[in-house]
Amino acid sequence: MTNRQICVIDDNFTKMSNVSLPPECLLKPMNFPHKVLMGPGPSNCPPRVLGASALPMLGPLHPEFTMIMDEVKAGIKYIFQTNNEWTVCVSGSGLAAMETACLNLLEPCDTALVGINGFWGERFADMVHRQGIDVKTIHRPTGEVFTLEEIEEALKKHKPTLLFLTHGESSGSTLQPLEGVGTLCHKYNCLLLVDSVAACGGVPMFMDKWEIDCLYIGAQKVLSAPPGASPISFSKRAKEKVKKRVSPIRSFNFDMNHLANYWACDGDVRRYHHTGPISCIYGIREGLAVLAEQGLEESWKKHKHCAELLYEGLEKIGLELLVKDKSIRNPCVTAVKVPDGVDWKAVIVYARKTYRVEIGAGLGALAGKVWRIGLMGYNCTPDNVRLVLRALEESLRMTRTAKL
Structure with a gap:
């Protein structure tokens, strides 16, 4: 990197300053292939999603933008097949939604039971461990899924607060059957958390009917929208767990108490929490619209x-x-x-x-x-x-x- 003297002029004086030259790569057009x-x-994103993502910017509390947020919320409820009040988009990729679930639903006094049959179960177990929370695991080889009998045996043995399962395990290309799992979890006073990032929208999903307590996905998979805004929904049981926490949530950014308000899920006046990924919200709105039109x-x-x-x-x-x-x-x-x-x-x-x-x-x-x-x-x-x-x-x- 070379330096040159640049003359900086304002109304009062002229002074000399050593400023590095701009990088050459940024002085050329961006080069990327179409794949x-x-x-x-x-x-890949459909043209209407790309077009929506390029719409003019709005503020995070402008009424036109909050109306789009409400439409996104309705679309998430449709793709999840849920009536949950606490249904929002987390700012970030699917991993941010995973961390939101972890940070809100678990605290140091809890035990998490994690089903590991691929990369994403391993990732969630690591995430829980980093929070200093007790982690128990059940395992199946990558490419296989868990049976209800295996799950019940582990629930009896470990008495967890929460069970994590990956619905569409993209590393092993499996689809975990979910019918009956939620009922089983509630029998043992356990919440069911499901990662459906690589499945929801392309396969049947009935969040309420299957008694799933927390479900999240990413925008960039079946919805074919840019990554950066990730849908997540909490059941009434899950919401009560968050509200009755003894310890504070260890993240301001992912605190569902704040996010629920920002997404108008708590009946209170919306308050500024953060500047969300506005262009990504436009994109996911159109992705949900495409899905709604198709059915x-x-x-x-x-x-x-x-x-x-x-x-x-x-x-x-x-x-x-x-x-x-x-x-x-x-x-x-x-x-x-x-x-x-x-x-x-x-x-x-x-x-x-x-x-x-x-x-x-x-x-x-x-x-x-x-x-x-x-x-x-x-x-x-x-x-x-x-x-x-x-x-x-x-x-x-x-x-x-x-x-x-």
Whole structure:
């Protein structure tokens, strides 16, 4: 970095100041490729979502913006199938919503039971541990799910305050069955927290009917909106748990007492809490609108149909899925085993360079062992299934040839 003398002039005097030169990269136009994002997320945004994200800025308490917030809140209730009062967007990615749930629903005197069958259960267990809260775990291999019997046995043994389950485990491409789990948790005086970031909107979700106490997702998956505003909802039980805390919530930013007020969930006058990601709120509003126009049931059918086309195509080109049991496959994210002797990274690079198609790599324990193909929201079309299959088949053939 070089310096030069710059003459700074104001009404009173002139002085010399050494100021570094601006970086050259910022004096050039931004360069980025147009890719078809067929990994585990984010998804490509439809033009109307991108257009909404570019709308003029409003203030965090302007009446026009708070009306948009109310529309977003209604859309979240629809996609979650809930009537919960405490339904908001957290400013941040899905991880921020996970941390909001952790910080509000657990305090030092509590015990959390975490179902670990992939990366996201491990992440939540780590998050709880960092808060100094007792963590108990139950485990299944990545690519498998928990049974009601396993869950009940762990509830009896550990007597937890809260059970965490990942609905759509994107690292292992499983879909955890949730029916009956909430009822079981409440039988043992336990709250049920569910991460559905990589599933909700593409598969059936009935938050109230299934007695889920806290549910969160991200904007960038099935909703196909920019990451930065993450829906979360708290049941009446969960809300009471927050209200009856003995210790203060260890985050001002993620304190649901403040967020509920900012999102007009408490019947009080809205107060300024923080400047939310306004452009992201515009985007998620349009993502929810697209889903509402299509209808949840149609969205569920579309994701199932495209996933089945993908499974059939992968089998034809000789690839093997990680999850054998079709009933627990997550149609939104499919994990494909990397064949012996194949350079997983070379395949991804070839598909990216030749077709501008992004195929996801393995995550956590499955890094280098699987590819992950996402079919979510705007990207979930038969044409995109055919594109990713063609890119994958040619990538395998060409990288094997290059190796020989």
